[in-house]
Amino acid sequence: MLKIVPYPHPALRYPSKPITQFNGELKEIVREMFGLMYEARGIGLAANQVALPYQLFVLNITGDKESPEDELVFINPEIVKRTSTARDEEGCLSFPELYGKVFRAKRVRVRALDLEGNPFEVEADDLMARAIQHETDHVRGRLFIDLLSPLDKLAIGKKVQGFEKAFREAQERGEYAGDDELRRQLDDLASRSPV
Numbered sequence: 001m002l003k004i005v006p007y008p009h010p011a012l013r014y015p016s017k018p019i020t021q022f023n024g025e026l027k028e029i030v031r032e033m034f035g036l037m038y039e040a041r042g043i044g045l046a047a048n049q050v051a052l053p054y055q056l057f058v059l060n061i062t063g064d065k066e067s068p069e070d071e072l073v074f075i076n077p078e079i080v081k082r083t084s085t086a087r088d089e090e091g092c093l094s095f096p097e098l099y100g101k102v103f104r105a106k107r108v109r110v111r112a113l114d115l116e117g118n119p120f121e122v123e124a125d126d127l128m129a130r131a132i133q134h135e136t137d138h139v140r141g142r143l144f145i146d147l148l149s150p151l152d153k154l155a156i157g158k159k160v161q162g163f164e165k166a167f168r169e170a171q172e173r174g175e176y177a178g179d180d181e182l183r184r185q186l187d188d189l190a191s192r193s194p195v
């Protein structure tokens with residue numbers, strides 16, 4: 001059973017490992033990730049956000065589970081071209097109710113593998129380009145709050161501290177292991193990568 005883990009769970013800072021096996025377990029993980037994403041009303045979800053240290057994210061920019069034809073799976077994603085920039089608001093399922101304006105490339109070309117392990121490339125712009133950049137950052141252990149302006153970072157400081165406090169309290173209650181143990185689990189999963 002996967003679940004979306006909140007900031008500052010160490011998985012969110014973990015540089016994930018590439019996937020090299022494309023089996024039923026991988027398909028099961030992807031199915032579960034789409035389910036969690038729809039439930040949380042998101043448009044994208046990276047494996048890091050469910051505490052899995054694999055280079056994988058799912059996307060459906062309609063956010064509508066009745067629109068499965070818009071579902072995309074990116075494995076071992078790499079942005080190979082960035083064009084122009086745009087600043088717009090972003091949120092993240094690891095930071096519920098937190099939003100901030102982030103500069104991103106307006107248009108990107110991304111190279112990835114699909115669920116069968118076949119390489120593909122897509123060009124995307126605007127919302128989809130933004131989502132691809134946000135999710136590709138996740139699998140590198142980077143977060144959108146890193147990209148806010150100094151002023152915006154100050155403005156959200158209290159909320160971020162709130163997330164930190166809530167997570168530490170959840171650890172004290174035993175809902176999550178301590179950071180060292182969580183990192184050990186991530187290392188363990190990553191060493192057994194592919195899933």
Ligand code: ZN
Pocket residue numbers: 091092093094134138
């Ligand atoms: Zn996110």
